[in-house]
Amino acid sequence: MVGIVSYGAYIPRYRISPKEIGRVWGIDGVAYGKSLNIQTKSVPGPDEDTITIATQAAIHAMDRVNINPEDIGAIYVGSESHPYAVKPSATIVGETIGATPNMTAADMEFACKAGTAAIQVSMGLVSSDMCKYSMAIGADTSQGAPGDPLEYSASAGGAAFLIGKEKTIADINYTCSYTTDTPDFWRREGQKYPRHGGRFTGEPAYFKHITSCANMLMKHMNTKPEDYTYAIFHQPNGKYPFKVARMLNFKEEQVKEGILTPLIGNTYSGAVMIALSAILDKAKPGDRIMVVAFGSGAGCDGFDITVNENILSYPINKAPTVDWLIKRNVMLDYAMYAKYRTKIILNEGD
Amino acid sequence: MAVPRYWREVKSRYRLQGSQCTRCGRIYFPKRSVCPYCKRQSIDKIVPYNLSGEGTVESFTSVYEPMGGFEMQVPYIMALIKLKEGITITGQIVDIEEKDLKIGMPVKMVFRKIGEDGKSGIIYYGYKFSPEMYNSISTP
Amino acid sequence: MREVAIVGIGSTKFGELWDRSFREIGIEAGLKAMNDAKITSSDLDALYAGTMSTGSLINQENVASLLLDYSGLASDHLPAIRIEAGEASGALAFHQAYISVASGYYNIVVVGGAEKLTDVSEDVAREITSATSDQEWESFLGSTQASQYALIAKRHMHQYNTSREAMAQMSVISHANASLNPTSHMQNKITIEDVLKAPPVATPLGMLDCAPMSDGAAAVILCPLDIAKKFTDTPIKVSASVVSTDTIALFNRRDITSFDSTILAAKKAYDISNKSPDKIDIAEINDNYSIAGLLSVEDLMFSEKGKVSKNLLEGKYALGDKPSINTSGGLKGHGQPYGAVGVSQLVEVVSQLRGEAGKRQVSGASVGLTQTVGGIGSVSVVNILERVN
Numbered sequence: 001m002v003g004i005v006s007y008g009a010y011i012p013r014y015r016i017s018p019k020e021i022g023r024v025w026g027i028d029g030v031a032y033g034k035s036l037n038i039q040t041k042s043v044p045g046p047d048e049d050t051i052t053i054a055t056q057a058a059i060h061a062m063d064r065v066n067i068n069p070e071d072i073g074a075i076y077v078g079s080e081s082h083p084y085a086v087k088p089s090a091t092i093v094g095e096t097i098g099a100t101p102n103m104t105a106a107d108m109e110f111a112c113k114a115g116t117a118a119i120q121v122s123m124g125l126v127s128s129d130m131c132k133y134s135m136a137i138g139a140d141t142s143q144g145a146p147g148d149p150l151e152y153s154a155s156a157g158g159a160a161f162l163i164g165k166e167k168t169i170a171d172i173n174y175t176c177s178y179t180t181d182t183p184d185f186w187r188r189e190g191q192k193y194p195r196h197g198g199r200f201t202g203e204p205a206y207f208k209h210i211t212s213c214a215n216m217l218m219k220h221m222n223t224k225p226e227d228y229t230y231a232i233f234h235q236p237n238g239k240y241p242f243k244v245a246r247m248l249n250f251k252e253e254q255v256k257e258g259i260l261t262p263l264i265g266n267t268y269s270g271a272v273m274i275a276l277s278a279i280l281d282k283a284k285p286g287d288r289i290m291v292v293a294f295g296s297g298a299g300c301d302g303f304d305i306t307v308n309e310n311i312l313s314y315p316i317n318k319a320p321t322v323d324w325l326i327k328r329n330v331m332l333d334y335a336m337y338a339k340y341r342t343k344i345i346l347n348e349g350d
Numbered sequence: 351m352a353v354p355r356y357w358r359e360v361k362s363r364y365r366l367q368g369s370q371c372t373r374c375g376r377i378y379f380p381k382r383s384v385c386p387y388c389k390r391q392s393i394d395k396i397v398p399y400n401l402s403g404e405g406t407v408e409s410f411t412s413v414y415e416p417m418g419g420f421e422m423q424v425p426y427i428m429a430l431i432k433l434k435e436g437i438t439i440t441g442q443i444v445d446i447e448e449k450d451l452k453i454g455m456p457v458k459m460v461f462r463k464i465g466e467d468g469k470s471g472i473i474y475y476g477y478k479f480s481p482e483m484y485n486s487i488s489t490p
Numbered sequence: 491m492r493e494v495a496i497v498g499i500g501s502t503k504f505g506e507l508w509d510r511s512f513r514e515i516g517i518e519a520g521l522k523a524m525n526d527a528k529i530t531s532s533d534l535d536a537l538y539a540g541t542m543s544t545g546s547l548i549n550q551e552n553v554a555s556l557l558l559d560y561s562g563l564a565s566d567h568l569p570a571i572r573i574e575a576g577e578a579s580g581a582l583a584f585h586q587a588y589i590s591v592a593s594g595y596y597n598i599v600v601v602g603g604a605e606k607l608t609d610v611s612e613d614v615a616r617e618i619t620s621a622t623s624d625q626e627w628e629s630f631l632g633s634t635q636a637s638q639y640a641l642i643a644k645r646h647m648h649q650y651n652t653s654r655e656a657m658a659q660m661s662v663i664s665h666a667n668a669s670l671n672p673t674s675h676m677q678n679k680i681t682i683e684d685v686l687k688a689p690p691v692a693t694p695l696g697m698l699d700c701a702p703m704s705d706g707a708a709a710v711i712l713c714p715l716d717i718a719k720k721f722t723d724t725p726i727k728v729s730a731s732v733v734s735t736d737t738i739a740l741f742n743r744r745d746i747t748s749f750d751s752t753i754l755a756a757k758k759a760y761d762i763s764n765k766s767p768d769k770i771d772i773a774e775i776n777d778n779y780s781i782a783g784l785l786s787v788e789d790l791m792f793s794e795k796g797k798v799s800k801n802l803l804e805g806k807y808a809l810g811d812k813p814s815i816n817t818s819g820g821l822k823g824h825g826q827p828y829g830a831v832g833v834s835q836l837v838e839v840v841s842q843l844r845g846e847a848g849k850r851q852v853s854g855a856s857v858g859l860t861q862t863v864g865g866i867g868s869v870s871v872v873n874i875l876e877r878v879n
Contacts, residue, residue, distance in 0.1 A: 013445060013482070046422045047444065047462040051475065055364075055461040063487075083473055092475060096364040096461060098400070320486035328482060339422065351630060359626060380627050409648070409746065411640035412693045417632050418617050428637045428692070430645075430741055438741045440628045448693065453648050464631060476631065 002127045003168030004305070005067070006314075008060025009159040009277040010053050010139075011264055011325040014043040016337045018152045024334045025147040032152060037238025041155035041265025043332055044141045046340050048156070050079045051089045053270070054139040057160040058093045060319035061135070065162065069098035072162070073131025075105045076121055078114025078269045079158075080187070080194075081141045082107050093137065093160075104131075111185060112234055113295030114138060115159070115269040120175055120301060122163035133164040140268035145193035146343060153237055155265025157325075159273035169311040170280060170289070173304040174221055178213035185296035196296075202240075205298045210234065210244050213300035214292050221304050225250045229287040230258055232275045234294035238262035257282070263326050269295075276305075278322035285309040351467070356474060361398075363476040366459060368437075370399035377401070377435045403459025403477070404484065405433040412448040419465035431457060431479050445482040458484040491592045495718035495725035496875065498527025498711030499837040504825030505675040506608045507705040512548050513560040516604040519707035519830075520561055523600060527711040527721040531562070535596040536569040540583030540603040541829030542576055546618045548609055557602060569596075576622035577778065578864030579603065581832025581871035584710065588731045588873075591712050603834065604707035605827035615703050619828075622865040624739040636700055636779065638740050638866045640692035643781035646747045647694070649796070652784065654694055656799035658685035660783035661698050661822050663808050668819025670809075670850040675704045675825030685780070699780040704825030708834035715878070724844040729763035729857075730874040732756075740866045749867030752776075752789035756861070756872045760791075763874040767791040770874075771855040772842045773813045774835035776863040777820040786861055787815065790872070813859070814852045817842060832862040832871060843877040 017040050022029020033039060044053070054077045062069065077089040090105035108114045108121075115138015122134035139158025144150030163172075184205035187194035197205075210233055218224065225231070231250045233241040238261045245255040258275040267274055272293040279289060284307065291303040338344050359380070361367040368379030372395045373388045379401055385392035410429035413420070420426055427443040443451065444462065457479040464474040500522025502515045510518075516539070524530070539554040550556065554570035573583040580603025587601040607615050620629040623638060646652045662682055668674035680698060688696035711721070718725030734755035740746055760766055767790060775790065777783030784798045792813055793801050801807070807815040818824045818838035821831060839858035841847045856877045863870050 045444070047464070047478070049463055049473070051473070052462050055475075059461060087472075092364070095360055098365060318487055320483070324486050328486075355626075409641040409645040411637050411644060411695075412690070413632065413634060413637045413640075414690045414692065415616065415634065415636060417620060417629060417634050418613060420632050425690075425693075426632060428631075428633055428641065430641055430746070440624075440631060440633055440739070440741045442632050453644075474630075 001168070001171045002123050002163060002165055003171035004161055005133060005164040005168050006061045006065035006162040007159060007277050007280060008057045008064065008319050009157070009274045009322050009325060010056040010060065011042050011157040011274065012044045012048050012053070013328050013330050014045060014332050014340065015040040015329045016043055016332050016334070020334055021152055036152060037262050038153055038265060039262055040329065041153060042157055042267065043337055043340055044156040048141070049083045050081045050139045050141050050158070051083050051092050053141065053156060053158040054079070054089055054137045054160065055093050055096050057139060057158045058097050058135060058137060061160040061162050062097050063319045064315050067133065070102060071132045072099040072135055073103050074122065074125050074134040075099060075103060076108055076118035077137045077139065078108040078110065078118045079138070079140050080109055080111055080114065080268055081143070085189070110299060111295035111297050112268045112271055113293040113299060113301050115273045116293040116301035119161055119163060123172060123175060126163050126165055133162055136161045136163060138269035138273040140270050142268040143193055143341060148193070150194070150196065153261070153266045155267050157264060157267035157274050158270040159277045161273065167310060168308065169314045170305050170307045173306055174217065175301065175303050176213065176217050176220060177299055177301045178209050178216055179299035182298035184298055201296065205296060206236065206240055206294055207244055207247065209298050209300040210292050210294050211247055213302040214248050214290065217290065217302040217304055227288060228254060228290045230279050231255050231290045232258035232272055232279060233292050234272050235259050235261040235275070236266045260326065274322060280307070281316055281321045281323065283307045283311060285311055351474065353472060356472070364461065366401040366403050366477055368399050368401055369396045371396055377437060379437055379439055402434050405431040405457055405479070407443070407451065407453055407455045407457060408432045408438060409453060410443060410448070410451055427451065429479065442478040443480070444478045445480040451481070455481050456484045457481050458487070492594060493715035494588055494591045494712055494728045495715040496710050496728065496836065496840050497713050497718050497721040497725050498523040498529065499840050500526055501673055501708040501834055501837050502706050503673050504704045504706035504827060508608065510705065512544065512550065512604060512606040513556055515606065515705060515707040516557040516602055517561045519604065519709040520557070520600055520602050523709035523711050529598065529711065529721060531566055533598050534568060534600055536571065536590065536599045538583040538587040538599060538601045539570065539572045540580035540601070540832060541572065541605055542574060542579045543618050543621065543828065546621070548606055575869050576864030577828045578832055578862045578869050578871050579829040581860065581862030582733065582869070584832055584836060584873070585731045585733055585871055587712055588728055591714060598711065598713045600709055600711050601833055602707060602709040603830040603832055605829040606705045607703040607827055608705050612703065628739055634692065635866070636695055637692040639779035639781050640695045641740065642746050642785065643694055646781060646784065649747055650799065652799035653803070654686060655682050656802040657699060657780040657784060658682040659802040660777055660780040661685050664777055664816050664820035664823035667809055667817050667850055668823025671819050671824060674819040674823055675702055676819065676823045695779055695781070701778045701821040701826040704827045706825055706827035706830045706834065708830045708837045710833060710836050710840070725878055726840045726843050727876045727878045728873060729765065729876045730759035732759040732762065732872050733869065735869045736867055738865060738868045747785070749785055749789050749863065749870060751867055751870035752786060752861060752863065752872065755870045756790045759872040759874050765857055765874060769857050770813045770859045771857050772817055772839060772852050773815055773859040773861065774818060774838050775815055775820070775861045777816060777822050778826055780822070782863070783820065790859065790861055809850060810852065817847065817850045817852060835860040835862060836873065836875070839875050843875060
């Protein structure tokens, strides 16, 4: 059965608080942060970008498993902040982990679900025996326009999943997607910051697609919410995933440990993948996990996953756990944050 | 840096691939085509060798007058790292302030951005070293 | 091999020479040296030119022909040879010139070193300077020349308890001597306190631990010793001229608290000239960074390894001591136009040995040494000069 052979996550060490952002823009940041249920968000350092995050996550996934990297037949990196508009991030990952040259690669984009789309493609390649292993990575260093509500949540992070058939630690029983053309959030080519439909991003976008996808998945698998040990939903803020869980009749204990946005912000294509990494860090054999990622534009990828016994001998300590990555944090003020996020105008020709 | 010159070394820059002389077993980084010990007898006997990326700090400095392209990181720490394999290389140390760094501290390689050729040129990636990342794997 | 003497010396002022071009300063030094030796162009057999980075600094290669041409000698069609070895280019040009006369191939040769560092911005100059380290594996990753020497300093402090104050004292000595030398770039005296309080460049080195970016040129005339008296009453014999090298990258060194290239070149030079370190009256050494001066003192065996810090704080190596270090002002005080340094160090030693060093004269000086370093110790040139009677 196709499943997860190995995984690795990466979150940059820097953080900024809504209070500090609000201070600069004349907003009560503490109150706004409470309304989003976000206390801090992650900020990439000046020498980090989606490629370094994707690559570091991939290195962590490879550090935990003993396979020949040349057996990796495909690598896909999903992001909405690829450093190059043309020139793939995936080839750099491939070169670093030693998978080149006998492999296929491409970069993907579907807002916050580009990483899970990569998982689905990987599943196809592996289950059809076109590849022995395929790596799917979701990573982002998303930006919110200065002063915009998204600035309080848009953050950086990523996770890599090695998909295969042999020696999996968790098996993917089923995947399905619910996709429509819904322009709730977008960024035009050449623009630095995205735009969004405000409240339009809630009910017609996020909630409609997640509930539809989750229901579609449970109907196909003939399952009910209580059949799952954990449920992971996309988490653009710290409120939505709790709300959609209630709408679907999941209990808070099932979703709580998979909601990381309150501490690291919305890592976009990394969000659901990092949350799944966090759950796998503590999962036991037999645990069943529902994962529903949402990407604006809009669509949801749903997964029904069962953890197996191999997780007991899986050496998670060979790479940083999500818990360690979250706990390692250094607070920034807005000036340093603006400098790291290149929001300060520099001299031309420098 | 010219694109072909950068591209030629990516295996070394991205995954610390050096070389090993199969005649005497010595490991080198960066890679060499002639072993300084075996000299002519090492020709055609050198193979690629991937270094582990773990090492300790031999010396370090905080740079305030930066190399071109490093202005946004000032002050940044340059160091000599003695790798587990017994050889020393130069690299930037990240994730720590100079006041907390000590000679002898263990570090692990991390993949970071080195620089870029302006806003429209290619981006340079490579190895840097992090004491924090070393600690992330030694404490369960 | 016949013995060789220096019979003429010349130097421009060192500093920020805004209104002088590279070719102007090159010829000025050369003509001064020729005047000093009272020779004309028809006496010359060849020109050796040492410059490090004219290609990057002034976009000009092929500078040996350029200098010869603008000295008015193009119609003589003389051999003109340019040597490059990083910051030791001038010293290496001298070494090649010395060999050519010692071997008998040429008789009378002019050696010039010149560099113009101020036409480009400091940032650009810094990048050009880092070109003498390993571009791919040091400079590309963020190393500057200052950060390289800072790594050496940190290690020297760690291994030998060397103090910041001792390093500062090296700069203090250089400035004190420079203030007595009319051609020096720096003319002010400084204190240890000044050095410690200066803005950081690459810790533990601050602005006053680092030599300035200077323009300047220097030249010497060489000829066989047995005809030297035709040109000067005070010929200075070249008793030894030795070159030694090491790995280009600092990270590949045996021990970064020493420059093996200097140790080996010095040992051989002392051997060839039959002079021990304690016979040296004056030494022009590499102090492009204060710590470099400390290494030089130890590597040249003017101090036991690890003890130079203590010696400096006890007042050794200042003007009047044996050896008196960097009576010219050194690189820190006199200036650092890369290609010119190796030759101007010789100009200073010759002046001292002739008794022409004015306010900075070391009385009775009869044996002198120059040490020039290229890259971060990847090449060292050690020359020993003696007064002959």
